[in-house]
Amino acid sequence: MILTKKEIKDLIPHRDPFLFLDKCNIIEIGCKGVGYRYFPKNEFFFKGHFPKMPIVPGVILIEALAQTAGVVVSTNFEKHSNKSVLFLSISKAKFRKPVVPEDTIELHVEYINKVKSVYKFKGVASKSEIIVCEAEFSAMITSG
DSSP, rough: OOOHHHHHHHHHHOOSSSOOEEEEEEEEETTEEEEEOOTTTGGGGGHHHHGOOOOOOHHHHHHHHHHHHHHHHHHTTTTTTEEEEEEEEEEEEEEEEEHHHHHHHEEEEEEEETTTTTEEEEEEEEEEEEEEEEEEEEEEEEEE
């Protein structure tokens, strides 16, 4: 099931300029998916990170992975519009290659486990099948 940006906005609260998903392919509802993000030349953070050699900040890549996981988890709660996904922790983060203007990134996320309302995921970001970033992170589902 491939979700458009409009459908993603129905599942998570993020909006431009801090929504870092263009579309999301749900491979297994609640458990596994792939997000996609194209970083155009005029992205707001390239002006200061870094002017002579613009790269996507690592924290943005982690956020994009977390947003992808939020969408994947939220597909379990489509009928419960009062649910929110809140980022809790990050571990084992590694940044392997720079992401530059006009790169398209694939954001692969996979469910690891759940304790009460806290979900843990592993994420791997890649471009042209080359890993650029990876991490494990957790988020809590809340009633809002």
